[in-house]
Amino acid sequence: MVDQQIGFSLWLDFIERDHLQKEFGRMIEEGIINGATSNPSIFAASIETSPAYTAQLDTLQNHSAKAKYEALAKEDIRTAAKKLKPLYDAGNDGFVSIEVDPFLCDDTEATIEEGRRLYREIGMENVMIKVPATEAGYEAMKQLMSEGQHVNATLIFSPMQALKCLEAMQEGLKIYQASGTKSVRGVLSVFVSRFDRLLDASLLERGIEPGRVGIMNAAKIYNLVESKQNPSIRTLFASTGVKGDAYSADYYIKELMAPHSVNTAPLATIEAFVENPDHRTKLPIDDAAIEAFFARVENSGIDMSEVYDSLLQEGLKAFKEAFATLLAHLE
Structure with missing residues (x-):
């Protein structure tokens, strides 16, 4: 649940048309x-499995697969944005994000053009354009923010990625604020649980507590973001769903409770948190403690730079595969 006293926001990492028309509004109203x-995987799962899209798809038979996808996605994002707009107008977030085509992750100009177009065609001010944290993406983030668009930098695994996103966003904001009038926001989506799914077994073999690498890495990036003291840019903790029963369903919400932050979580994760909420802050964690933890991890033989690169490549690949499967389904 949202906690405005500490500046903690909870966003739903799920979009599906029936849910938008029914439960989504209730979740907003109840705070x-x-x-x-x-993201591409979320839309793929929704469009491929829900009958709620059949009627609109029947009107799009002569369109390309990507045009069909965009028509469906823009309608859903516009619906979500309208329901969230009163929060946005009140200064209580109210954002909904849509990601650019994952196959554009290495093309700066195409990412910028698609981000502009999606924002314009959806026609809602409270939409965030989601851009992967790649070399091409950093310049796109800067340009879009300089034009007054809210940006969600996604697929962040390493502190270096986070730093490059921060620099790009700050430069874009500086350009916009010189002449723009509205308040522009940026979030850095730091992926969390994938670290632990990858490393837990190896850490147990080495006598290191499992379930902490994702949290400590997120804490490190959170400290980096907060050190810049920019109220317009926040850390967003993503990939916070738990698979299996190693941890409580809301583990990555409670362990990352922090001021001036966002946690975006799947529906089941949020439902578990609502049943037993705990708003005690867990971050910030002292930088020295974080460094000591990662020194122990590295000394055990785990190369974090390799982990960062592997998870980024896996993430990019997963989104591309989900998108390709969805387009094939829509052909």
Whole structure:
């Protein structure tokens, strides 16, 4: 649940048309969420399995697969944005994000053009354009923010990625604020649980507590973001769903409770948190403690630079594969 006293926001990492028309509004009204996020995998799962899209698809038979996808996605994002707009107008987040085509992750100009177009065609001010944290993406983030668009930098695994996103966003904001009038926001989506799914077994063999690498890495990036003291840019903790029963379903919400932050989580994760909420802050964690933890991890033989690169490549690949499967389904 949202906690405005400490500046903690909870966004729903799920978009599906029936849910938008039914439960989504209730979750907003009850103060459970104050934003939403989407990605290619989420849309693929929704569009491929839900009958709620059949009627609109029947009107799009002569369109390309990508045009069909965009028509469906823009309608859903516009619906979510309208329901969230009162929060946005009140200064209580109210954002919903849509990601650019994952196959554009290495093309700066195409990312900028698609981000502009999606923002314009959806026609809602409270939409965030989601851009992967790649070399091409950093310049796109800067340009879009300089034009007054809210940006969600996604697929962040390493502190170096986070730093490059921060620099790009700050430069874009500086350009916009010189002449722009509205308040522009940026979030850095730091992926969390994938670290632990990858490393837990190896850490147990080495006598190191599992379930902490994702949290400590997120804490390190959170400290980096907060050190810049920019109220317009926040850390967003993503990939916070738990697979399996190693941890409680809301583990990555409670362990990352922090001022001036966002946690975007799947529906089941949020439901578990609502059943037993705990708003005691867990961050910040002292930098020295974080460095000591990672020194122990590195000394055990785990190369974090390799882990960062592996997880980024896996993430990019997963989004591309989900998008390709969705387009094939829509052909």
